[in-house]
Amino acid sequence: MRRLFAVSPKTNARVVIKQNGYQVYQTYVAPGAFEITDMYPSGGSGDLYVSVEESDGSKQEFVVPFASPTGHGA
Numbered sequence: 001m002r003r004l005f006a007v008s009p010k011t012n013a014r015v016v017i018k019q020n021g022y023q024v025y026q027t028y029v030a031p032g033a034f035e036i037t038d039m040y041p042s043g044g045s046g047d048l049y050v051s052v053e054e055s056d057g058s059k060q061e062f063v064v065p066f067a068s069p070t071g072h073g074a
Contacts, residue, residue, distance in 0.1 A: 007050075007052055007060050007062070008031075008032050008033045008034075009029060009031055009032070009034075009052055009054050009060075010031055010054065010056070010058075011031055011054045011055040011056045011058075012028065012029070012030060012031065012054070012055045013028070013029050013031075013052050013053060013054040013055065014026065014027075014028055014052075014053045015027050015028070015029055015034070015036075015050065015051070015052050015053075016050075016051045016053070017036075017039065017048050017049065017050050017051075018048070018049040018051075019046045019047070019048050019049070019066070020046040024039065024048075025039040029052075045066065045067040046066060047063050047064065047065050047066055048063070048064040048065075048066045049061070049063055050062050050063070050064060
């Protein structure tokens with residue numbers, strides 16, 4: 001999966017992604033725009049809940065709709 005997110009943290013941040021109630025990905029990113037290239041969502045569908053927690057304590061959360069083209073995973 002390759003996705004560029006619209007959010008750009010101002011400080012170092014922890015990114016957590018959940019799908020269907022399960023954490024499927026976590027990484028740490030530097031300030032600025034970031035791209036996730038090594039995440040493989042489970043299942044054929046289920047929105048991705050993205051949380052960006054910055055080192056200054058601020059937090060951004062958003063939902064990315066997701067469904068694999070085949071319906072059998074990414």
